[in-house]
Amino acid sequence: MTRLAYFPAVYPGELLYSLLARYHQHTGVPSSIHTMEALYGQRLVVASLDLPGHLGALADHLPAGAGWTALRIANELTLLHYYTAFQPAAVRRHACGAMLQGQTDGLMMRLGMATFRAGRVTTLRFCASCLRQMHGEYEEYYWRRDHQLPGVLVCPDHGCPLQASAVSLTERGRHIYVPADGQTCPMSAPVVVGTQKDEVLADLQRLAVASRALLEDPGTARPLNGWTTQYRQELQRAGLAYSARRIDQRRLVERFRHHHRSVLGQLPGLMTGKHFSGDWLAAMVRKSRGAFHPLQHVLLRDFLDHQDTRAGLFGEGPWPCVNPLAQHVGKEVISTVALHRNHGHHVGVFKCDCGYVYTRSYLEGSGTAGTPRFQAYGPLLASALSDMIMCGNSLRATAKHLQLDPKTVVKLAGDLAIDTPWKRRAEVKQQGPLRPRMATNLRQRRPAKSGSRSRQPSNWPERDRQVSRQVLRAANEIRRQEPPVRVCALQIERRTWNRGWLNKRASKLPKAMRCLRAVAESVPQFQRRRIGWVIHQMDLASESLRIWRILRKAGLRSQHAELVATLLAEHLESNRKLMA
Structure with missing residues (x-):
């Protein structure tokens, strides 16, 4: 294998396409086919802008002292990090391997990007201010990576609108690298954003900087549902969720549109009229079923970064653990708090790594947080409770040590299947003989008042027929209700009698019970x-x-x-x- 004798130096932020175009220009080879053969060892390699392939073969042909491995080329000279920033680790490895081996056909589809209208850039872009700096420092132009990202319409450094060059990848040959120069980057080229308002350009620049940050550091890989979980938690802290699993979609859309009101109309493929294309905003915070475009993640993250969070309801973390059995009791070791609403007020759930869970309510009237309320103890309880029972501690002493109500201690012991003397004493007390005074009172009967009517025995067969008709009438009323309500014994009893009325008389109302079973709905x-x-x-x-x-x-x-x-x-x- 023959290595290249010459290869140009890489400029800051340069795209691999630009680097190979400058190589072709510097060597003066008239045919791009010969350039491809010198770079890759084969002639028909696609001159891709964002996710090029055959990087392993390219690295093998570079000069030995260049220091460019195939992995380094993929990470530092392509748009790989941008398109895989929100992908799982396995997808990242697969995409990188495909680029190294040259198996990039359909790679965008495998990444889940082909379904989004906010697609790939096909006409190279440039910034006039950047070109002047390039010419002053390097005496030539080059294509920058961050200028070719979808959704980047202004220069991240200068904030001025990018311009569309004369290089269109759809109109030129697939195997040709075109360098940036005075002809391909005329100063009179059209801009890619249709406004000059300072407010809009400032917002677009902030998004451009965030998009470029993905190229430099995509962050730690996580599964797709990991992003959904994070967004839900942040929306909950921002007061845009009913609970940990229910998002207030109406308020989310209103506040999101207001936050990005100046840029949504400028960014391609996000809106269809006044609606989000494919309802992507709502889908991003639901149960994740697929990948979303990096531009959509950038917009949602920018929105969340500018929201006032509700974590301050309970102060800034970390928060203390109040487990009296833990050695770290009272120390601030809880780093996260889950929020939900209960009867119109906010509740924070604090869970420690030791397993202890407690809640605190936020009292909106006074603007203060309520006292901690026990919810779960964790694995430390079983052994501690057994030890206290073996030592002969009383129920109240044990409850005081655990900082719980005595009845709660008895319930927890029952849940853990721990035999306690308090439970045994309660059983003996319940099974023992009645006290003399109580027995006497029960034997005594108050004489009936004079003139009172004696209670007549019920005619149960006739009562059974009446109750059957009432059951049918109530079932029909329930079926006509909107929104639908399930026809069941509980709903029928609520409309006609009290809860449990039918079940208490089931043996005396056989016809009504058969009627109830016939009209009741299963889930x-x-x-x-x-x-x-x-x-x-x-x-x-x-x-x-x-x-x-x-x-x-x-x-x-x-x-x-x-x-x-x-x-x-x-x-x-x-x-x-x-x-x-």
Whole structure:
């Protein structure tokens, strides 16, 4: 294998495409085919802008003292870090390996980027101010990596709009490297952003700097659901979530649009009219089912960075652990707090690594945090509770040591299957003979008042028929209710009698109980009825009948997606027959 005798020095922030274009220009080789053969050892290599392939072969042909390995080329001269910044570690390794080996066909699709309209840059861009600096320092121009990122419309350094060069990758040959010079980068070239407002340019520059940061340091790889979890936690701290699992989508969209009001119309592929293309903002904070474009991550992270977080409700972390059994009791070792709302007020859940969990409520009226309330003890409780019982400690002494209510101690001991003397004494007390005074009182009967009517025995067969009719009437009323409510014994009793009324008289009302079993719905039956109602209501409102939307409105999880698809198909087929 023949190594190159000459290879140009790499300029700051230069793109590999630019470096190879300058090599072709410096060597003066008339044919790009010969340049490809000298660089890669083969003629038909695609001159890719963002994710080039055959980097292993290129590194093998570079001069021995150049110090450029294939991995270093991929990390420092391409856009690999940008497109894989929010991908799992396995996907990062796969993408890098594909570039080193030359298997880049369909790589964008494998990364999940091909479905986004915020796609690849096909016309090279430049900054006029940067070109003047390049010419002053190096006496030639070059293409910068950060100028070719999707969504970067202004120069991260100067804040001025980027300009579209005369180099279009879709109009030129696939195997040609075109250098930056006075002809390809004329100062009269059109700008890629349609505004000169300082406010808009400042916002675009902030996003450009954030996009460039991904090239320099993409951060630690994490699974796709890891990003969803982080965004949900930050939205919760920003007061944009009902709980750890429910996001206030309406307020999120309103505040997101207001924060990015100056740039959403300038960035390509994000909006369809006044709506987000593909509803990507809502999808990013739901259960993750795939990758999202780095530009969308940049926008959401920028939005979250500018929100007032609610973590300050309980002060700035870390927070103390109040486990009386831990050696670190009272020390600030809890680094995170989970927030949710309960009956209109915020609740913070503090979980220590020792397993102890406690909660605190934020009292909005006084602006203070409530006292810690025990929620879970963790693995330290079992051994400590057993030791205190063996030492003969009383229930109150044990409760005082554990800083719990005595009844809570008895319950925890039962959950841990620990035999306690307090429980045994309670059982003996309950099974013992009645005290003389109590027995006397129970034997005594108050004489009936004179003139009072004696209680007549109930006619249970007639009562059974009446209750059956009441059950049917209540079931029909429940079925007519909107939104749908499940027909069950509890709902029927609430409408007609008190809770538990039927079950207490089940042996005397056999016909009513058979009627109840006939009209009651199982959970799957109610889910089917509710899904059908949701589909019908959405169709009447001309809403998009997407499966995830139906699941959300019906209050179901993704495991019911197949059922929703079946009922949706039946609904569409029924509509088609009616239209025929």
